[in-house]
Structures are given as structure tokens and as C-alpha cells.
Amino acid sequence: MITGELKTQIDGIWNTFWTGGISNTITIVEQLTYLIFIKDLDETETRNERKALRGFKYTPLFAVYKGEKDEVNQQNFRWKNLKEMDVNARHNIFSNTVDGVFPFIRSLGKDQSLFSTYMKGATFGISKPSVLDQVMEKLERIDMTNQDTKGDIYEYLLSKLEGGGTAGQFRTPRHIIKLMVELMQPSLEDTICDPSAGTAGFLVAAKEYIDKHNEMTELDKKSEHINKTMFNGTEFDATMLRIASMNLYLHGIEEPNIVDVDAVSKDNTVSNAYTLMLANPPFKGTIDKESISAGLKNVTDTSKTELLFLALMLRQLKKGGRAAVIVPDGVLFNNSNAHKSIRKEIIENNKLEAVISMPNGVFNPYTPVSTAIIIFTKTGSGGTDNVWFYDMLADGKSLDVKRNLLVDEDLFMDFAFGNSLENADEELKRSVHNKFNLPQILDHYRYYKSDYFKKMHGKNGELLQVNDVPENLAFNHFMGETLTHDYSDRTSQSFIVPFNEIKENDWDLSINRYKEIFYEEVKYDEPKVILQRINEMDEKRVELKKLLLSKI
Structure with a gap:
């Protein structure tokens, strides 16, 4: 979800479109998407160029070649070069319908490919050079190195689409x-x-x-x-x-x-x-x-x-x-x-x-x-x-409309964007569990689907008494609590239900149908004991009141 500074930045870009005379929501979404795409193309090319220094082979996206009338320099279509151009010269490259930026991006897909088919409808829709300049300047300030940033932007833009x-x-x-x-x-x-x-x-x-x-x-x-x-x-x-x-x-x-x-x-x-x-x-x-x-x-x-x-x-x-x-x-x-x-x-x-x-x-x-x-x-x-x-x-996030992170950002991002907490130790995973269940979900499911499950657990998921070395029981593959969990315990978050029971319940798959709620018994004193305690407190209150009055 988009919040804070990123939301403010996208709202600023949105307002630039509006004040520049572009008020159609779909047009804004598409034009902004094209610009993000062009920016990403240049970043992809830059990464490939760096990898090429280590022997990586790739076909450059941006080339220089002879056109029918003159030489076409696609290096001019790179974001890093576009942003340095004169405002009007840049706008001319975008609006050129023969050998400009948009004919270039429409040509990226293979001939007759679906990508090429859909991109045929990509057209430049920003008529004022000043609007393009302001939008590019504001996009340049957004850090898109985090893989989810573009997704967050799309989500926010979609929320603006009618319906x-x-x-x-x-x-x-x-x-x-x-x-x-x-x-x-x-x-x-x-x-x-x-x-x-x-x-x-x-x-x-x-x-x-x-x-x-x-x-x-x-x-x-x-x-x-x-x-x-x-x-x-x-x-x-x-x-x-x-x-x-x-x-x-x-x-x-x-x-x-x-x-x-x-x-x-x-x-x-x-x-x-x-x-x-x-x-x-x-x-x-x-x-x-x-x-x-x-x-x-x-x-x-x-x-x-x-x-x-x-x-x-x-x-x-x-x-x-x-x-x-x-x-x-x-x-x-x-x-x-x-x-x-x-x-x-x-x-x-x-x-x-x-x-x-x-x-x-x-x-x-x-x-x-x-x-x-x-x-x-x-x-x-x-x-x-x-x-x-x-x-x-x-x-891992609050469940209100704000959806704020409840765990360390690096820990959350490790799960969501790369290594699934592979670098986190068991103690760390356990310590964040009450706020972040996803690591346990992944560990329990993989264990349940593995051949190790039947070594440690019976057909109903109950824990068996097993005499074997830890390595043979997968203690080096899964969290310890995953292997020692009782999957027949329906008061827990993780349990199994047999086919016949689901069939008997008319194929109901609601977790509330099968999960058991544990209510801890609370014992109260008898009424006469409680009344006696109230009387004792009342007597003490009267005594304290008399003491205070005597000091006036």
C-alpha cells in the first residue's frame, strides 16, 4: 500500500497533469506508466552494461543505426539522456511519431508478439513540454530501486480509476x-x-x-x-x-x-x-x-x-x-x-x-x-x-486502513522481496511470530508436504515418540517448533482435518467449523466472601475519612 512520502510524490505528479490540462484518469494512468517503463528500460540497460564488464552477454536495447533518411540515435531515448535535454527538444523526441520514443517502445516486442500487439496502442498524450518536464523531474526524485515501488504506484493509480x-x-x-x-x-x-x-x-x-x-x-x-x-x-x-x-x-x-x-x-x-x-x-x-x-x-x-x-x-x-x-x-x-x-x-x-x-x-x-x-x-x-x-x-502489518508495518522493515522486506527470512535464525522468527505469521506458515506447509512429516506425526497429526538422530528428522531443514508441533491440536493456529469430517460437514471449509476455541476457566469467590471484602473496604474508608477530618 502507498503511504507517506511516496503518496505525496504521486499526488504531486497527478496534480501536475491536472493543472496542465490532462484530467482524464485513464490518460494520466497510461502516460505515467509509459514514463515509468521508459525509466526502467534505461535502468535495465545500465545494469546489463555493468554485468557486461564481468562477461555477461546481452543485446542492447538502445542502438545507433541508419534510418531511411538519416541516422537514428536511440541513445537519445534513454532516461538519463532525456532528462538532460532542453525542454522543447525532449518533447519533440516524445511526440515524434516516426522515429521518436513511442515508435521505439512499440518496436521492442518481437514481430506479431502479444507484447507488440498491446503496445501498438501506446501513444504519447502530453501536449505541453512544461508538463512533461515537471512530471519527469518529479519521477526522477522517486527511488524505484525497491521492486515493490512500481507496484505500489500502480495500486494507488488503480484506486483512482472510476469503478x-x-x-x-x-x-x-x-x-x-x-x-x-x-x-x-x-x-x-x-x-x-x-x-x-x-x-x-x-x-x-x-x-x-x-x-x-x-x-x-x-x-x-x-x-x-x-x-x-x-x-x-x-x-x-x-x-x-x-x-x-x-x-x-x-x-x-x-x-x-x-x-x-x-x-x-x-x-x-x-x-x-x-x-x-x-x-x-x-x-x-x-x-x-x-x-x-x-x-x-x-x-x-x-x-x-x-x-x-x-x-x-x-x-x-x-x-x-x-x-x-x-x-x-x-x-x-x-x-x-x-x-x-x-x-x-x-x-x-x-x-x-x-x-x-x-x-x-x-x-x-x-x-x-x-x-x-x-x-x-x-x-x-x-x-x-x-x-x-x-x-x-x-x-506483519496493522489490519486497519493505515496498514503500518509492525515488524522491522528489513525483516519484512527480506520475506517479501527476496530470501524468505533464510538468513534469520529460529529465535528471531519465533520472536516476531505474534505480529508476523508468514514465516511459520511457509515452514509448516513445507514440512507437512515433506516425507519427514510421517516420521514425527501420526495420521491425525499427533506428535509421535521417535528415537532417531535430529538430522534424520529434518531438524536441520525446518524450525524446531515446526517438527514438534501437534497438528491434531485444533486450539492451535496450525492443524489438519480428515476428508471424512469435511464431507460430513457438507464440504464446509470455514476454519471456524473445525478450530476449537480454548476458554480458560475463571474462578470467582463466593458472594458472601466478596460482600465481606466490600464491608472491610468500607470500614477502612470511614476510618480514613475520620482521620482526615481530624486534621482540618
Whole structure:
């Protein structure tokens, strides 16, 4: 969420557009996005130039070549050079429709690629040189080295779009995206999709995870797959299509496959295509029943998008494919036939792995809706035995509209932007747990899914008495409390529930259905004892009053 100085800076840029005669919200969002993209291109080129000194090979983004009429120097399109130019000369380069900045960025994608298709609509819309000058000057003051800054800016800009809230266009908090990606551990073999791509936050996070966990030689071997087929999504908002394409391009994906289609409509015919799906579908949307893909209605007869997207994921996943998706709590317990049918499909006919309940406020200030993350695998033949439930009570930020950090900023950023607290010791993780549950969630789930779990725990999750060396029990892989936790204890945040119990409860997945609340017994004295104590206090009060009066 954008707050403080960054919010003030973006508001200042917004006001510059307004006072400069640009009042259309969509125009401001798009023009600002293009400028951020151009700035990032130059920063990417600068990083590559530095790496080239250590032997890194790359194709320069900005070249110098002979045009039809004269020499074209694309070095003039670099942010560092643009910002040094005369105000009018700079504006001429931006507004040049033949060999200026915008023809350049439209040419970046491969011919006929989707990126190139969406960028064809990119046009320069700032008519006054002074406005461009002021906006660039103010953008230059914003530190964008933190990977989330651009996402925060997009989130804030989206909040200004008319109807943005009702369309569900809220960027998922980066640390929640990071948690979901870390839980699913995407690999170079995966084909990944987000059917409600938005700004492509999930896909970008998956790319960052893959880059971090693989050697450069392995990435090179899979470069064709990474650039053309690994990252997929659907989105029907033209602005989001461009933003998502630019976001993925800047993260090294040359031809992102973001398709312009309403994901749950008849126009989307993709099936059995992906091995991993990560998504936060719109919560409140509905779609005309006549336009819904027939196959989805067979699974859940509804027009509610949150249910249709789950049916879509089951259709689009390959057998053995996995999904992590955010759903509103109503999906977990609502008694309508449509809600129960999709839950039954996931639990009985496929394999539900986990339900992670998130606290109210995770999506503040935009919506107070309670949400959960569900994780499942497509099998087509059942397989759910136990379901792991986790009651997330704290995500590291306050749950009010301010969403202030409650833990050390470096600690939080380590989790959200890079190393998942790999450098933090167990004592530190335990000390922040009451304010920041995400490290424990990640540790518990990975342990639950590992082969070690059955060594230490029975079929109901109870702790067994095991005589073995710590290394064989994974004490060097997981936190000690993770291995010694009693997963049958339903008064805890982390426990498992068997398939049969969920079936008996009509496929209810609400954590409150299964979690036990422990009430500590409070004993009170008998009334006559309490009355005697009151009388003694009253007598003492009278004595003290007499003493004070005697001294007047």
C-alpha cells in the first residue's frame, strides 16, 4: 500500500497533469506508466552494461543505426539522456511519431508478439513540454530501486480509476504474493498462468523465484520456454494488458503470453494447458450467464466470478497441476448449491491440500472482505485425505486502513522481496511470530508436504515418540517448533482435518467449523466472601475519612 512520502510524490505528479490540462484518469494512468517503463528500460540497460564488464552477454536495447533518411540515435531515448535535454527538444523526441520514443517502445516486442500487439496502442498524450518536464523531474526524485515501488504506484493509480473497486482491480499485497509463490515453489518445468493477471504481480514473482533458484546455465537452456510459453495470463482491461506486458518485459520475459479475453467467457477455450496457477480473481464480479463457458456451468451453475474462476482453473490445469488462489470467505462456507458444488469438486474429485485463513484487513483500505488462500492439485480422481488449515492472525502489518508495518522493515522486506527470512535464525522468527505469521506458515506447509512429516506425526497429526538422530528428522531443514508441533491440536493456529469430517460437514471449509476455541476457566469467590471484602473496604474508608477530618 502507498503511504507517506511516496503518496505525496504521486499526488504531486497527478496534480501536475491536472493543472496542465490532462484530467482524464485513464490518460494520466497510461502516460505515467509509459514514463515509468521508459525509466526502467534505461535502468535495465545500465545494469546489463555493468554485468557486461564481468562477461555477461546481452543485446542492447538502445542502438545507433541508419534510418531511411538519416541516422537514428536511440541513445537519445534513454532516461538519463532525456532528462538532460532542453525542454522543447525532449518533447519533440516524445511526440515524434516516426522515429521518436513511442515508435521505439512499440518496436521492442518481437514481430506479431502479444507484447507488440498491446503496445501498438501506446501513444504519447502530453501536449505541453512544461508538463512533461515537471512530471519527469518529479519521477526522477522517486527511488524505484525497491521492486515493490512500481507496484505500489500502480495500486494507488488503480484506486483512482472510476469503478476500480467494484471491478475487483486491487493489487494483491506483495508479501502475500510472495508467500503463495514460495508455497508453490515454481520450477523451470512449469507452465504458469494467472487467469486474472492485472499488473502481472504473480507472474513477476514467479519469474523472480525461478531466477533465484536456478543457475544461469539452466536458465539459458530453458530461455525459449521462459520467453514464450512459461508465463501466461488473461486480462480484458486494455490498460492492464499494457501494464502487465511492460512489467513482464522488464523482468526479462520477451514475449509474455497475456491474452485479451474475458477468462470465464465462451471465448476462452484453453484447457489442460498449465502446471501451476496463481491468482486472486475478482471477488464481487458477475457475468451474463449467456456468455459463460458451458463447461464451467457444468461444474458450478452460477454467474459469480469467484466460483467460475475456480472451475476455470480445474479445466485449464493439466493432470497433476497445482493451484494457489485467494478466495473470499463466502466461498468456503456458503450453502448455495453453486458454492457447495465447486467445493465438492475440488475436495472429492481432486486433491485439496490446504486452507490458509487470512485476517480481516489484509486488503485494507480498499475492501474489508475476509479472505483465504486455498491450495489444490488437479487429479480428476480424488486424493484428498487430510487438509491442512492455518489461522493467519497477523501478516506483519496493522489490519486497519493505515496498514503500518509492525515488524522491522528489513525483516519484512527480506520475506517479501527476496530470501524468505533464510538468513534469520529460529529465535528471531519465533520472536516476531505474534505480529508476523508468514514465516511459520511457509515452514509448516513445507514440512507437512515433506516425507519427514510421517516420521514425527501420526495420521491425525499427533506428535509421535521417535528415537532417531535430529538430522534424520529434518531438524536441520525446518524450525524446531515446526517438527514438534501437534497438528491434531485444533486450539492451535496450525492443524489438519480428515476428508471424512469435511464431507460430513457438507464440504464446509470455514476454519471456524473445525478450530476449537480454548476458554480458560475463571474462578470467582463466593458472594458472601466478596460482600465481606466490600464491608472491610468500607470500614477502612470511614476510618480514613475520620482521620482526615481530624486534621482540618
